[in-house]
Amino acid sequence: MNGYIRNARSPKVLNVTYEMKRGIKASIPVVLSFIPFALLFGTQATQKGLSHLEIPLMTGLNFGGGSEFAAISVWTSTPQFWLIVGISVLVNIRHILMGAAFAPYMQHVSKYKALALLFFMCDESWAMALADAKKRQAISISITYYISLALCLYSTWIICTTLGSFIGNWFGNIERFGFDMAFTAVFLVLIKGMWSGVKKNYCWAVSLLVACLVAHYSSGAWYVLAGTSAGLITAWIGAKHNA
The missing domain is CATH 4.10.860 (DNA Excision Repair, Uvrb; Chain A)
Structure with a gap:
């Protein structure tokens, strides 16, 4: 049984449930790789003077770890607005191409729904959703799978960056434990899955x-x-x- 149809009276409900579970399960390894970096970012942001409220606002409204670390690295007591904006745009410009690659797989949803879904897109959720569609030889991504996966990553990043602002200093420099290789390892696995x-x-x-x-x-x-x-x-x- 593949989990798609187990009850003829409510196949759609079971399909959504199955896809949701599949997305959550797929997110677990990536979630674990997010945690140390999120704690590290929360610590660095606090040291730069951001409040416990400003940190989740920053990570929630600009869901892009690379641009956030880049922005924090040049953050000063009087932030240089255009410098930070420029760096963030430069680092995040790849999302334009990622969204374009996603477009053919999202033609079955409305423009406004697609824009809402793309708000939660990050490198990992994008790559995993595309790889899943190609693996299933489908012409569209599974929206339920994607949003379940993306929301797990999104909520983990916000919660753990906020947590890092409170407890991050207890751990010191977590890169000494080798956690700086976590993202690299995740990307290598994702690339292997997309190789054709x-x-x-x-x-x-x-x-x-x-x-x-x-x-x-x-x-x-x-x-x-x-x-x-x-x-x-x-x-x-x-x-x-x-x-």
Whole structure:
């Protein structure tokens, strides 16, 4: 039994329940990788002068760990507004491409519902929802699976960043425990699940190479934009060549 139809009188309800459980179960490993970084962010934000209320507002309204860490790194007693905005936009610009990749899989929902769903999108929920759709050979993502997964990650990030603002100092520098590899390990697993062969994914190698070169020879988060742009251009050229 795959869990989709166990009762002919209410298959839809059971389908939603099954997908919800599937999303929650899939989120568990990623949730565990979120916790140490969320505690670390809460600690750093408190040290920069943010209040216990401002931290969940920041992490809840801008659900992007990379941009939040980047913003906190340049936070001063008198925050430089445009610098912080610029860094956040630069780090989060990849979400435009992620949303575009999601669009063909969300054509069955209204524009406003899609925008609401995309608010909770992060790298992990995006990659896992796409990988799940491709694994099922479906033309659309499972909305219930995606929102269950995304809400688990979203709530964990907000709760644990807030918790970190209260208790983070007790742990000191948690990177000494090797937790800084948690996100990297998660991404490697996600990439493995989305791999579909060298011919289809050569743009990944181009993106990685360009990002590494820019990161090595420049400062700041320019490597994010460079790697993303290089991968997009390579994919576009490849699509035109194969057309």
